[in-house]
Amino acid sequence: MADISSDTVIKARGLTKLYGRHRAVDAIDFDIRRGEIFGVLGPNGAGKTTTILMMLGLTERSGGSVDVLGFDPVRQPLEVKRRVGYLPDAVGFYDHLTARQNLRYTARLLGLPRREAETRIVDAMESVKLADVLDNRVSTFSRGMRQRLGIAEIVMKRAEVAILDEPTSGLDPHSTFELLEMIRGLKRAGVAVLLSSHLLDRVQSVCDRVALFNEGRIALMGTVVELANLVLGAGHPILVEAAGLDIAGTLYGIEGVQSVVPEGEGAWRVVADRDVRAAVAHRIVASGGALTRLADLQPSLEEVYTRYFEEARHAA
Amino acid sequence: MGSRASLALRRQGSPFTGIGPVLVKELADHLSSVRMLVLTLFVIAFGAFPVASSLQTLRTVVDPNSFLFLRIFTLEPEQVGISFVAALNFIIPLMAIGLGFDSVNSEFNRRTLSRVLSQPIYRDALLMGKFLAGLATFAVVLVALWLMVFGAGLLLLGVPPRGVEVARGVGFLVVAIAYGGIWLAISMLFSVLLRSPATSALCALGLWLFFLLLWPQLASAIVSGAAAGEIRSVEDYAALQDLAMGLMRLSPGTLFSEAVLALLSPETRTLGPMLPAQMRGAILGAPLPFDQSLLLIWPQITGLIAGMIVVFAAAYVVFQRQEVRA
Structure with a gap:
């Protein structure tokens, strides 16, 4: 012992x-x-x-x-x-x-x-x-x-x-x-x-x-983040709502951003390999856009759980 | 599961840790419960009648050497048709079953078992504490009853009991408690085996009825089966009698009534058949000294206590192997 x-x-x-x-x-x-x-x-x-x-x-x-x-x-x-x-x-x-x-x-x-x-x-x-x-x-x-x-x-x-x-x-x-x-x-x-x-x-x-x-x-x-990376794939997702500019084009230039996917009207889901919220806000405002929402999308345990058991069932 | 010794080697800490608190809590629960009140009323209702009638009869007896106080217990008043001791013979099992039939399964059903067992005690302490608390409760009621009978005797007969009567009376108490202990152990065994208290009570009562009503019939049937051959000698007959008594003595009730008979009727010389040779020199109706009566029923007393321990041990083994999750 x-x-x-x-x-x-x-x-x-x-x-x-x-x-x-x-x-x-x-x-x-x-x-x-x-x-x-x-x-x-x-x-x-x-x-x-x-x-x-x-x-x-x-x-x-x-x-x-x-x-x-x-x-x-x-x-x-x-x-x-x-x-x-x-x-x-x-x-x-x-x-x-x-x-x-x-x-x-x-x-x-x-x-x-x-x-x-x-x-x-x-x-x-x-x-x-x-x-x-x-x-x-x-x-x-x-x-x-x-x-x-x-x-x-x-x-x-x-x-x-x-x-x-x-x-x-x-x-x-x-x-x-x-x-x-x-x-x-x-x-x-x-x-x-x-x-x-x-x-x-x-x-x-x-x-x-x-x-x-x-x-x-x-x-x-x-940790929940580790599990999410493992099951849902690596990345740090955030939700951006902004108007007045080409979001995708603007954000792809930021270091660390991996994907920008539209999620409904004027909203985008951004996945990066680190926390890029500050850089995103800065870039949008600097480009003259109106930033209305910037949210950290915590990986949800529920998502991890559901996805894991789905995959486990498929594997079986 | 191995022997007790190897268990003790394997796990550390006394199996009796916590037995005190369990005992105190269970005792308090018993003594304050409605069930206890009902059982006490039950005992009084069944006991008072024979005792009162016996006392009526005994007031007319003047012989100071006739073990008056013991006869309060054994006298069978005509108007009641049952002596106090005979009444106790079936009240005691009922009481003991009433105290034990839900002792372990109720902890399961209330979901308290796993919480209590997650405190630093072994299961041993829980079961033992519950058993001792039941036995203590039972003893309290019985001692109270005994004192009431002696007190009533003192008041109504106007003579103090002799020392030997008190000694025999105390012996009777011990036997009665051991008899209750067997039934308490039996009802606790059922409470460990069966999750539903109602089923457990039913099984214990069923076993009691079996021994009370069915067993005597069954025993005599077995004996008459064994006696199919001719009885040619006294030895044959004695062997048959031995078999009959041996079978009857498997019932705790028989052991109790035999022990009580020898204790409370001092003139009892034997509990089985008596050969003429054994009668030689005996003065019929003369009382035996207390120690001789004790000697006579020693097997009954050890049988009762051993039975209690064996049944408790069975409950213990089953409980140790049970899963605690509800």
């Missing part, structure tokens, strides 16, 4: 899980670094939850190795679980107990001293904006509130790694936004976050890196 660098918190090598002859997880490798949000994407049955359970020692692996904060989840599950917070898909709490009682139970399982547990519970509930319902029964909570209570549990635990399985599924847009804000809060506190989700645009907005799971393997891994 000496080879683990100080900012790598999870290191998986050749991680495999077999259910009978079915390879639910097939020899995957990945590293998760301290303070990053790592997104795990993929269709149902791609092996995301199984991978998560193996990292927690809740399912035994069939092969390979995982190292979580320097511990082996199979041999030292208690050490791993003491330091890792887990928010399962559709997390459940004891409905007949209040939020405080639920967290108190967790605190006891963690072996926290009583007084410290009480202050941590209040702090954690404040951090997820549930302080006013601390003594309400969980049965009165909405789904979004339950998910936030799950985040509060991780905050209370002072986990170094947070594993969130589909945290935003079934939430309305506002609750999703709030929850993602809390996940960013975890990151700011130095927690490494592993997030599995279906909501691609949401994932894109919070994740530093993503891994695309397909049939038990990691098909693609990297």
